[in-house]
């Protein structure tokens with residue numbers, strides 16, 4: 081039995097890039113060999129084990145062949161005579177299809193080191209197309225390593241286009257897309273994720289509403305938000321800012337977006353660019369829409385997203401100042417004056433309008 085480090089850790093070590101996870105492949109073993117050594121089996125469809133102390137993942141070397149549509153149509157073989165090279169050949173990109181032995185030797189049958197050196201994301205074999213999620217993975221790696229100069233190989237780009245045109249993306253479960261999307265939004269150049277998917281037609285195939293909303297300004301703002309380390313919900317909301325409310329709702333539903341991401345995206349779609357706000361009533365309605373009393377951080381998130389997208393710093397600052405001023409109005413004072421129930425709500429609102437009028441911040 082022999083064990084090799086594989087996948088992302090080998091790639092990132094060679095690239096001198098930080099990595100957080102190590103995956104291992106075991107060659108020449110039966111499941112029982114690992115169980116006897118106190119590894120804990122976790123894989124249902126194929127044998128993946130957790131190391132008894134490090135809890136890192138150890139998978140038996142395996143081959144996979146597609147036998148039908150969707151994710152269940154795979155024939156998987158993990159007998160002890162599957163070689164390391166066979167296991168590496170089923171992987172997505174050449175830079176992900178390298179292994180390191182316990183002596184530190186690199187096993188690289190598909191030219192991964194050369195592609196790393198030349199900054200190319202290239203598929204290992206036509207079997208790439210057996211898993212359409214890999215299109216999103218390629219786009220995500222492009223987003224991660226764009227600043228290092230990585231580009232998608234022409235032939236991989238072509239294959240991704242064919243797969244997108246053939247409707248293969250429709251077999252991916254929405255939950256898996258959302259996972260890839262949130263990882264991609266977290267990368268250093270998230271805009272490259274979208275441009276890669278736009279270039280091969282995958283984004284249009286998956287989400288027909290989205291491409292038209294991703295103009296240069298939106299993509300620039302998105303990368304800027306990543307530079308500023310703004311959170312995922314803000315980054316996602318920026319990508320939705322050119323959609324109308326209905327389109328945004330449809331997209332969030334289709335993506336199974338989280339509640340918090342949907343909430344902010346819908347409000348950004350509805351309020352960017354800022355609507356005309358001419359009266360204290362207009363300002364208060366907008367603030368109420370953002371639930372500013374109970375959740376002031378969401379208004380701040382909106383303002384942060386909007387600042388990336390609109391040259392309206394002054395009005396956005398006023399909005400933030402107005403919200404802060406309104407925080408000072410306490411229900412307790414009105415309660416002590418005898419207000420309760422709906423009358424209390426009305427009195428609070430009247431106080432807020434009075435304050436906004438005094439501030440005249442809407443002018």
Ligand SMILES: Nc1ccn([C@@H]2O[C@H](COP(=O)(O)OP(=O)(O)OP(=O)(O)O)[C@@H](O)[C@H]2O)c(=O)n1
Pocket residue numbers: 086087088089101103170171172173176177211213214217
């Ligand atoms: N759809 C997939 C998913 C994974 N892999 C292979 O499994 C390895 C581990 O996958 P994963 O942990 O998802 O990705 P990493 O490459 O380790 O990248 P990350 O840094 O994002 O964890 C990959 O390197 C790749 O060899 C693949 O070929 N096809």
